[in-house]
Amino acid sequence: MQVKELSYQPKHVWERLELTEIEKLELISKEYIEFLSAVKTERECVEFAGMRLRKKGFKKDSVERGFFTYRNKFLAAWIMGKKSITEGLKIVVSHIDTPRLDLKLHPLFEDTELAFLKTHYYGGIKKYHWVAMPLALRGIVAKKDGNIVKIVIGEDPSDPVLTICDLLPHLARKVQGEKKLSEAIPGEKLNVLVGGIPLVAPEEEKEKLKDRIKLNVLKILYDRYGIKEEDFVSAELYLVPAGKAREVGIDRAFIGGYGQDDRICAFTSLKAFLEVKEPDTTCLLVFMDREEIGSEGNTSAKSRVLEKVIYDLIKGAGLPPNPDVFFEVISNTKVLSADVTAGIDPNYVEVHDKLNDAKLGYGVAVSRYTGHGGKYMANEAHAEFLAWLLGLWDKNKVAYQVVSMGKVDEGGGGTVAKFFASYGMDVVDVGPPLLSMHSPFEVCHKVDLYSTYKAFKTFYQG
8 A cells, every 4th residue: 555545635526427427417416406496395395205205106005115294294205125124224314494484473564555574584594695585485374174275476487576675775884784794684674575555445445444555465365375364373384585496607516596404415315215226224214394493393303203103114014013122123223314514615714624624526424423512412423333334335436525514613503313313323414515504595516416315325225
Protein backbone atom coordinates (compact mmCIF):
# COMPACT_ATOMS: atom_id res chain seq x y z
CA MET A 1 0.00 0.00 0.00
CA GLN A 2 1.31 3.43 -0.96
CA VAL A 3 1.55 6.12 1.71
CA LYS A 4 -0.95 8.36 -0.09
CA GLU A 5 -3.55 5.58 0.19
CA LEU A 6 -3.48 5.99 3.97
CA SER A 7 -5.02 9.45 3.64
CA TYR A 8 -8.74 10.07 3.16
CA GLN A 9 -9.24 11.72 -0.23
CA PRO A 10 -12.90 12.43 -1.10
CA LYS A 11 -13.85 12.81 -4.75
CA HIS A 12 -16.78 14.56 -6.41
CA VAL A 13 -19.46 12.02 -7.32
CA TRP A 14 -19.80 13.30 -10.90
CA GLU A 15 -16.22 12.21 -11.61
CA ARG A 16 -17.04 8.71 -10.40
CA LEU A 17 -20.21 8.09 -12.39
CA GLU A 18 -20.43 5.92 -15.47
CA LEU A 19 -22.39 7.13 -18.49
CA THR A 20 -25.29 4.79 -17.79
CA GLU A 21 -25.49 6.13 -14.24
CA ILE A 22 -25.61 9.73 -15.47
CA GLU A 23 -28.54 8.82 -17.69
CA LYS A 24 -30.33 7.19 -14.78
CA LEU A 25 -29.50 10.17 -12.55
CA GLU A 26 -31.20 12.54 -14.98
CA LEU A 27 -34.29 10.31 -15.20
CA ILE A 28 -34.56 10.14 -11.41
CA SER A 29 -34.05 13.91 -11.17
CA LYS A 30 -36.89 14.53 -13.60
CA GLU A 31 -39.17 12.16 -11.68
CA TYR A 32 -38.21 13.84 -8.41
CA ILE A 33 -38.99 17.32 -9.72
CA GLU A 34 -42.46 16.12 -10.72
CA PHE A 35 -42.97 14.56 -7.28
CA LEU A 36 -41.76 17.64 -5.42
CA SER A 37 -44.03 19.88 -7.50
CA ALA A 38 -47.13 17.75 -6.88
CA VAL A 39 -46.69 16.61 -3.26
CA LYS A 40 -46.68 19.43 -0.70
CA THR A 41 -48.52 18.03 2.36
CA GLU A 42 -48.25 14.90 4.50
CA ARG A 43 -51.59 13.58 3.27
CA GLU A 44 -50.54 14.05 -0.34
CA CYS A 45 -47.32 12.17 0.35
CA VAL A 46 -49.13 9.18 1.88
CA GLU A 47 -51.65 9.21 -0.96
CA PHE A 48 -48.87 9.30 -3.56
CA ALA A 49 -47.01 6.42 -1.89
CA GLY A 50 -50.20 4.37 -1.59
CA MET A 51 -50.90 4.73 -5.31
CA ARG A 52 -47.37 3.70 -6.24
CA LEU A 53 -47.48 0.71 -3.90
CA ARG A 54 -50.81 -0.51 -5.29
CA LYS A 55 -49.45 -0.28 -8.85
CA LYS A 56 -46.61 -2.58 -7.78
CA GLY A 57 -49.01 -5.12 -6.33
CA PHE A 58 -48.85 -4.22 -2.64
CA LYS A 59 -52.10 -4.75 -0.74
CA LYS A 60 -53.30 -3.64 2.66
CA ASP A 61 -54.23 -7.17 3.70
CA SER A 62 -51.13 -8.88 2.33
CA VAL A 63 -48.62 -10.64 4.57
CA GLU A 64 -45.84 -10.91 1.99
CA ARG A 65 -46.01 -7.50 0.28
CA GLY A 66 -48.32 -5.13 2.08
CA PHE A 67 -48.77 -1.66 3.50
CA PHE A 68 -50.56 0.12 6.31
CA THR A 69 -51.65 3.73 6.71
CA TYR A 70 -52.78 5.57 9.82
CA ARG A 71 -54.70 8.84 9.93
CA ASN A 72 -53.51 9.50 6.35
CA LYS A 73 -50.20 10.80 7.74
CA PHE A 74 -48.33 7.61 8.64
CA LEU A 75 -47.38 4.85 6.22
CA ALA A 76 -45.52 1.58 6.57
CA ALA A 77 -44.89 -0.91 3.75
CA TRP A 78 -43.12 -4.25 3.92
CA ILE A 79 -41.60 -7.04 1.87
CA MET A 80 -41.14 -10.26 3.82
CA GLY A 81 -37.64 -11.69 3.54
CA LYS A 82 -36.34 -15.21 3.16
CA LYS A 83 -34.88 -15.23 6.68
CA SER A 84 -36.95 -15.48 9.82
CA ILE A 85 -38.28 -12.16 11.01
CA THR A 86 -36.58 -12.83 14.35
CA GLU A 87 -33.26 -12.12 12.60
CA GLY A 88 -34.39 -8.51 12.37
CA LEU A 89 -35.77 -6.00 9.89
CA LYS A 90 -34.20 -3.43 7.62
CA ILE A 91 -36.07 -0.14 8.06
CA VAL A 92 -35.73 3.15 6.21
CA VAL A 93 -37.79 5.85 7.92
CA SER A 94 -38.30 9.42 6.74
CA HIS A 95 -40.53 12.22 7.95
CA ILE A 96 -43.03 13.74 5.54
CA ASP A 97 -43.93 16.97 7.34
CA THR A 98 -42.24 20.23 6.37
CA PRO A 99 -42.09 23.79 7.74
CA ARG A 100 -45.07 25.81 6.57
CA LEU A 101 -47.83 28.21 7.63
CA ASP A 102 -51.03 26.68 9.06
CA LEU A 103 -54.34 28.54 9.06
CA LYS A 104 -55.57 29.45 12.53
CA LEU A 105 -58.87 28.05 13.80
CA HIS A 106 -60.75 31.28 13.02
CA PRO A 107 -58.54 32.71 10.29
CA LEU A 108 -60.68 34.96 8.09
CA PHE A 109 -61.02 38.67 8.85
CA GLU A 110 -61.47 41.99 7.09
CA ASP A 111 -59.57 45.21 7.78
CA THR A 112 -59.46 48.42 5.73
CA GLU A 113 -61.62 46.71 3.11
CA LEU A 114 -59.07 43.94 2.57
CA ALA A 115 -59.63 40.29 3.52
CA PHE A 116 -56.90 38.22 5.18
CA LEU A 117 -56.28 34.76 6.61
CA LYS A 118 -54.43 34.51 9.94
CA THR A 119 -51.70 31.87 10.21
CA HIS A 120 -49.58 30.04 12.77
CA TYR A 121 -46.20 28.86 11.55
CA TYR A 122 -45.29 25.17 11.86
CA GLY A 123 -41.72 24.09 12.45
CA GLY A 124 -38.51 26.07 12.28
CA ILE A 125 -38.84 28.89 9.77
CA LYS A 126 -37.29 32.29 9.15
CA LYS A 127 -40.45 34.37 9.06
CA TYR A 128 -39.05 36.92 6.61
CA HIS A 129 -38.78 34.16 3.98
CA TRP A 130 -42.56 33.96 3.74
CA VAL A 131 -43.49 37.55 2.86
CA ALA A 132 -43.86 39.06 -0.62
CA MET A 133 -43.93 35.74 -2.44
CA PRO A 134 -46.66 33.68 -4.17
CA LEU A 135 -48.30 31.14 -1.89
CA ALA A 136 -50.74 28.29 -2.45
CA LEU A 137 -53.44 27.04 -0.09
CA ARG A 138 -53.49 23.24 0.18
CA GLY A 139 -55.13 20.72 2.46
CA ILE A 140 -58.49 19.33 3.49
CA VAL A 141 -61.67 20.35 5.27
CA ALA A 142 -63.42 17.66 7.31
CA LYS A 143 -67.15 18.46 7.35
CA LYS A 144 -69.56 17.44 10.07
CA ASP A 145 -71.46 15.20 7.65
CA GLY A 146 -68.34 13.07 7.25
CA ASN A 147 -67.28 14.38 3.86
CA ILE A 148 -63.67 15.37 3.24
CA VAL A 149 -63.13 18.32 0.90
CA LYS A 150 -59.72 18.66 -0.76
CA ILE A 151 -58.56 22.20 -1.46
CA VAL A 152 -55.74 23.36 -3.72
CA ILE A 153 -55.64 27.04 -4.68
CA GLY A 154 -52.66 28.63 -6.36
CA GLU A 155 -50.98 25.77 -8.23
CA ASP A 156 -52.84 25.62 -11.53
CA PRO A 157 -51.69 28.32 -14.00
CA SER A 158 -55.29 29.55 -14.14
CA ASP A 159 -55.50 29.87 -10.33
CA PRO A 160 -54.90 33.05 -8.37
CA VAL A 161 -52.09 32.87 -5.81
CA LEU A 162 -52.09 34.23 -2.26
CA THR A 163 -49.41 36.35 -0.58
CA ILE A 164 -48.28 37.98 2.65
CA CYS A 165 -47.54 41.65 2.08
CA ASP A 166 -44.30 43.20 3.31
CA LEU A 167 -43.65 46.79 4.38
CA LEU A 168 -42.07 49.08 1.80
CA PRO A 169 -38.47 50.11 2.63
CA HIS A 170 -39.47 53.80 2.67
CA LEU A 171 -41.45 53.24 5.90
CA ALA A 172 -39.59 50.27 7.39
CA ARG A 173 -36.59 51.92 9.09
CA LYS A 174 -37.94 51.89 12.65
CA VAL A 175 -40.59 49.17 12.36
CA GLN A 176 -38.21 46.62 10.79
CA GLY A 177 -34.75 47.97 10.01
CA GLU A 178 -33.68 48.64 13.61
CA LYS A 179 -34.86 45.26 14.91
CA LYS A 180 -33.19 41.87 15.02
CA LEU A 181 -33.73 39.78 11.93
CA SER A 182 -35.82 37.30 13.95
CA GLU A 183 -38.08 40.11 15.21
CA ALA A 184 -38.57 42.19 12.06
CA ILE A 185 -41.52 40.07 10.87
CA PRO A 186 -43.71 39.13 13.89
CA GLY A 187 -45.61 35.86 13.63
CA GLU A 188 -48.92 37.64 14.18
CA LYS A 189 -48.32 39.69 11.02
CA LEU A 190 -48.04 36.67 8.75
CA ASN A 191 -51.54 37.41 7.47
CA VAL A 192 -52.37 36.24 3.97
CA LEU A 193 -54.10 38.57 1.52
CA VAL A 194 -57.12 36.76 0.05
CA GLY A 195 -59.70 39.29 -1.08
CA GLY A 196 -60.56 42.85 -2.07
CA ILE A 197 -63.94 42.81 -3.84
CA PRO A 198 -67.13 43.45 -1.82
CA LEU A 199 -70.08 41.11 -1.99
CA VAL A 200 -72.67 42.35 -4.50
CA ALA A 201 -75.88 43.22 -2.64
CA PRO A 202 -79.00 45.33 -3.20
CA GLU A 203 -78.49 48.98 -2.26
CA GLU A 204 -80.87 48.78 0.70
CA GLU A 205 -78.92 45.85 2.21
CA LYS A 206 -75.37 47.19 1.81
CA GLU A 207 -75.38 49.19 5.03
CA LYS A 208 -76.77 46.22 6.98
CA LEU A 209 -74.02 43.86 5.79
CA LYS A 210 -70.70 44.15 7.61
CA ASP A 211 -67.38 42.99 6.15
CA ARG A 212 -68.63 42.55 2.60
CA ILE A 213 -65.10 41.72 1.36
CA LYS A 214 -64.91 38.83 3.81
CA LEU A 215 -68.44 37.74 2.89
CA ASN A 216 -67.51 37.67 -0.79
CA VAL A 217 -64.51 35.42 -0.02
CA LEU A 218 -66.82 33.11 1.97
CA LYS A 219 -69.29 33.02 -0.89
CA ILE A 220 -66.56 32.02 -3.36
CA LEU A 221 -65.39 29.25 -1.03
CA TYR A 222 -68.95 28.02 -0.54
CA ASP A 223 -69.75 28.06 -4.25
CA ARG A 224 -66.57 26.19 -5.12
CA TYR A 225 -66.10 23.85 -2.15
CA GLY A 226 -69.36 23.91 -0.17
CA ILE A 227 -67.65 25.10 3.02
CA LYS A 228 -68.69 27.72 5.56
CA GLU A 229 -66.65 29.80 7.98
CA GLU A 230 -67.33 27.38 10.84
CA ASP A 231 -65.67 24.60 8.82
CA PHE A 232 -62.24 26.16 9.29
CA VAL A 233 -62.03 24.72 12.81
CA SER A 234 -62.04 21.15 11.45
CA ALA A 235 -59.72 21.88 8.54
CA GLU A 236 -56.07 21.18 7.88
CA LEU A 237 -55.18 23.99 5.50
CA TYR A 238 -51.59 25.03 4.88
CA LEU A 239 -49.91 27.90 3.07
CA VAL A 240 -47.00 26.60 1.00
CA PRO A 241 -44.89 28.17 -1.76
CA ALA A 242 -46.78 28.14 -5.05
CA GLY A 243 -45.24 26.76 -8.21
CA LYS A 244 -43.09 23.91 -9.40
CA ALA A 245 -39.65 22.69 -8.41
CA ARG A 246 -36.95 23.62 -10.90
CA GLU A 247 -33.47 22.74 -12.06
CA VAL A 248 -30.96 25.23 -10.66
CA GLY A 249 -27.68 26.41 -12.15
CA ILE A 250 -26.51 27.12 -15.67
CA ASP A 251 -25.20 23.56 -15.78
CA ARG A 252 -28.45 22.21 -14.25
CA ALA A 253 -26.48 20.60 -11.42
CA PHE A 254 -29.08 21.26 -8.72
CA ILE A 255 -32.77 20.93 -7.95
CA GLY A 256 -34.57 23.69 -6.09
CA GLY A 257 -38.01 23.53 -4.54
CA TYR A 258 -40.11 23.51 -1.38
CA GLY A 259 -40.23 20.64 1.08
CA GLN A 260 -37.01 18.77 0.30
CA ASP A 261 -36.54 18.37 4.06
CA ASP A 262 -37.53 15.60 4.20
CA ARG A 263 -39.46 14.58 1.11
CA ILE A 264 -36.25 13.99 -0.81
CA CYS A 265 -35.74 11.02 1.52
CA ALA A 266 -39.37 9.95 1.23
CA PHE A 267 -39.04 9.94 -2.57
CA THR A 268 -35.70 8.12 -2.74
CA SER A 269 -36.62 5.53 -0.09
CA LEU A 270 -39.95 4.78 -1.80
CA LYS A 271 -38.30 4.44 -5.19
CA ALA A 272 -35.60 2.17 -3.76
CA PHE A 273 -38.14 0.08 -1.85
CA LEU A 274 -40.30 -0.51 -4.93
CA GLU A 275 -37.29 -1.93 -6.77
CA VAL A 276 -36.34 -4.48 -4.09
CA LYS A 277 -36.67 -8.10 -5.21
CA GLU A 278 -36.73 -11.18 -2.96
CA PRO A 279 -34.67 -9.78 -0.09
CA ASP A 280 -33.05 -12.01 2.49
CA THR A 281 -34.14 -9.73 5.36
CA THR A 282 -37.66 -8.36 5.76
CA CYS A 283 -37.70 -4.76 4.48
CA LEU A 284 -39.83 -2.00 5.96
CA LEU A 285 -40.48 1.47 4.54
CA VAL A 286 -41.84 4.02 7.02
CA PHE A 287 -43.17 7.57 6.58
CA MET A 288 -43.83 9.54 9.78
CA ASP A 289 -45.31 12.92 10.63
CA ARG A 290 -44.58 15.77 13.10
CA GLU A 291 -40.77 15.48 13.17
CA GLU A 292 -40.38 19.22 12.64
CA ILE A 293 -42.05 19.93 15.99
CA GLY A 294 -40.34 17.27 18.07
CA SER A 295 -42.23 14.17 16.89
CA GLU A 296 -45.29 14.87 19.01
CA GLY A 297 -48.68 13.35 18.15
CA ASN A 298 -50.11 9.96 17.22
CA THR A 299 -48.63 9.81 13.71
CA SER A 300 -45.09 10.59 14.85
CA ALA A 301 -42.04 8.61 15.91
CA LYS A 302 -43.05 9.07 19.55
CA SER A 303 -46.34 7.28 18.96
CA ARG A 304 -46.60 3.51 19.23
CA VAL A 305 -48.13 2.92 15.81
CA LEU A 306 -44.94 1.28 14.57
CA GLU A 307 -45.27 -1.33 17.31
CA LYS A 308 -48.60 -2.41 15.80
CA VAL A 309 -46.94 -2.81 12.41
CA ILE A 310 -44.15 -4.97 13.83
CA TYR A 311 -46.56 -7.10 15.89
CA ASP A 312 -48.65 -7.65 12.75
CA LEU A 313 -45.52 -8.78 10.88
CA ILE A 314 -44.73 -11.19 13.72
CA LYS A 315 -48.25 -12.65 13.54
CA GLY A 316 -48.02 -12.80 9.75
CA ALA A 317 -44.85 -14.86 10.10
CA GLY A 318 -46.74 -17.36 12.28
CA LEU A 319 -44.92 -16.43 15.49
CA PRO A 320 -46.49 -15.60 18.86
CA PRO A 321 -46.95 -11.82 19.21
CA ASN A 322 -45.47 -11.56 22.67
CA PRO A 323 -42.86 -9.15 24.12
CA ASP A 324 -40.05 -11.72 23.94
CA VAL A 325 -40.44 -12.22 20.20
CA PHE A 326 -40.95 -8.49 19.69
CA PHE A 327 -37.68 -7.68 21.44
CA GLU A 328 -35.83 -10.39 19.54
CA VAL A 329 -37.01 -8.81 16.28
CA ILE A 330 -36.17 -5.21 17.15
CA SER A 331 -32.84 -5.98 18.83
CA ASN A 332 -31.65 -7.46 15.52
CA THR A 333 -33.13 -4.65 13.42
CA LYS A 334 -31.08 -2.15 11.42
CA VAL A 335 -32.52 1.30 10.72
CA LEU A 336 -31.62 4.20 8.46
CA SER A 337 -33.13 7.40 9.78
CA ALA A 338 -33.53 9.01 6.38
CA ASP A 339 -33.12 12.74 6.89
CA VAL A 340 -31.24 15.59 5.26
CA THR A 341 -28.32 17.52 6.68
CA ALA A 342 -26.85 20.96 6.13
CA GLY A 343 -24.45 21.34 3.22
CA ILE A 344 -21.48 23.66 3.59
CA ASP A 345 -22.42 27.10 2.28
CA PRO A 346 -19.21 29.05 1.50
CA ASN A 347 -21.08 32.31 2.11
CA TYR A 348 -21.49 31.28 5.76
CA VAL A 349 -18.39 29.19 6.29
CA GLU A 350 -17.99 30.60 9.82
CA VAL A 351 -20.68 28.23 11.15
CA HIS A 352 -19.31 25.12 9.43
CA ASP A 353 -16.53 22.69 10.27
CA LYS A 354 -15.10 22.26 6.77
CA LEU A 355 -13.25 19.10 7.77
CA ASN A 356 -16.39 17.35 9.06
CA ASP A 357 -19.50 18.91 7.49
CA ALA A 358 -21.21 17.73 4.30
CA LYS A 359 -20.36 19.06 0.86
CA LEU A 360 -22.85 19.13 -2.00
CA GLY A 361 -21.84 16.77 -4.77
CA TYR A 362 -19.96 14.32 -2.56
CA GLY A 363 -22.70 11.75 -2.08
CA VAL A 364 -25.21 10.74 0.56
CA ALA A 365 -24.31 12.07 4.01
CA VAL A 366 -24.05 9.77 7.02
CA SER A 367 -24.44 11.61 10.33
CA ARG A 368 -23.19 9.32 13.06
CA TYR A 369 -24.71 11.70 15.61
CA THR A 370 -26.77 14.89 15.51
CA GLY A 371 -28.02 16.84 18.52
CA HIS A 372 -26.34 19.97 19.83
CA GLY A 373 -23.61 21.09 22.20
CA GLY A 374 -22.34 18.05 24.08
CA LYS A 375 -24.24 15.66 21.78
CA TYR A 376 -27.47 16.36 23.63
CA MET A 377 -30.88 15.13 22.43
CA ALA A 378 -29.65 12.71 19.78
CA ASN A 379 -28.72 9.14 18.97
CA GLU A 380 -25.16 8.11 18.17
CA ALA A 381 -24.62 5.05 15.98
CA HIS A 382 -22.37 2.30 17.31
CA ALA A 383 -19.04 1.83 15.55
CA GLU A 384 -19.81 -1.78 14.54
CA PHE A 385 -23.08 -0.85 12.83
CA LEU A 386 -21.49 2.06 10.99
CA ALA A 387 -18.59 -0.08 9.79
CA TRP A 388 -21.02 -2.76 8.53
CA LEU A 389 -23.08 -0.19 6.62
CA LEU A 390 -20.11 1.58 5.04
CA GLY A 391 -18.57 -1.76 4.07
CA LEU A 392 -21.81 -2.73 2.33
CA TRP A 393 -21.83 0.56 0.40
CA ASP A 394 -18.16 0.24 -0.54
CA LYS A 395 -18.85 -3.17 -2.10
CA ASN A 396 -21.70 -1.68 -4.13
CA LYS A 397 -19.93 1.56 -5.10
CA VAL A 398 -22.28 3.88 -3.23
CA ALA A 399 -20.86 7.40 -2.91
CA TYR A 400 -21.09 8.60 0.68
CA GLN A 401 -19.56 11.03 3.14
CA VAL A 402 -19.54 10.72 6.95
CA VAL A 403 -20.36 14.11 8.43
CA SER A 404 -21.45 16.30 11.31
CA MET A 405 -23.62 19.43 11.13
CA GLY A 406 -21.98 22.71 11.99
CA LYS A 407 -19.45 23.78 14.58
CA VAL A 408 -19.94 22.44 18.07
CA ASP A 409 -21.28 25.64 19.66
CA GLU A 410 -23.29 26.87 16.69
CA GLY A 411 -26.43 24.86 17.33
CA GLY A 412 -27.52 21.61 15.76
CA GLY A 413 -30.62 19.57 15.09
CA GLY A 414 -32.42 16.34 15.82
CA THR A 415 -34.09 13.54 13.89
CA VAL A 416 -36.29 10.53 14.61
CA ALA A 417 -33.23 8.30 15.12
CA LYS A 418 -33.28 8.53 18.92
CA PHE A 419 -36.85 7.23 19.09
CA PHE A 420 -35.94 4.10 17.13
CA ALA A 421 -32.78 3.66 19.19
CA SER A 422 -34.91 3.65 22.35
CA TYR A 423 -36.28 0.26 21.26
CA GLY A 424 -32.77 -1.18 21.03
CA MET A 425 -32.46 -0.96 17.25
CA ASP A 426 -29.19 -0.02 15.53
CA VAL A 427 -29.83 3.29 13.75
CA VAL A 428 -27.91 6.02 11.95
CA ASP A 429 -28.96 9.19 10.13
CA VAL A 430 -28.57 9.08 6.35
CA GLY A 431 -29.60 11.63 3.71
CA PRO A 432 -28.39 14.21 1.21
CA PRO A 433 -27.03 17.63 2.17
CA LEU A 434 -29.13 20.69 1.31
CA LEU A 435 -28.54 24.41 0.92
CA SER A 436 -31.17 26.88 2.20
CA MET A 437 -32.69 24.18 4.42
CA HIS A 438 -36.08 25.13 5.95
CA SER A 439 -36.54 27.89 3.41
CA PRO A 440 -39.32 28.00 0.79
CA PHE A 441 -36.74 27.03 -1.86
CA GLU A 442 -34.30 24.37 -0.70
CA VAL A 443 -31.50 23.17 -2.98
CA CYS A 444 -30.00 19.71 -3.46
CA HIS A 445 -27.36 18.39 -5.85
CA LYS A 446 -28.55 15.84 -8.39
CA VAL A 447 -25.65 13.48 -7.66
CA ASP A 448 -26.54 13.46 -3.96
CA LEU A 449 -30.17 12.66 -4.84
CA TYR A 450 -28.96 9.72 -6.92
CA SER A 451 -26.47 8.58 -4.27
CA THR A 452 -29.22 8.61 -1.62
CA TYR A 453 -31.49 6.45 -3.78
CA LYS A 454 -28.62 4.03 -4.44
CA ALA A 455 -27.70 3.91 -0.74
CA PHE A 456 -31.24 2.98 0.29
CA LYS A 457 -31.62 0.36 -2.40
CA THR A 458 -28.30 -1.23 -1.49
CA PHE A 459 -29.24 -1.26 2.20
CA TYR A 460 -32.51 -3.04 1.47
CA GLN A 461 -31.15 -5.49 -1.07
CA GLY A 462 -27.65 -6.11 0.26
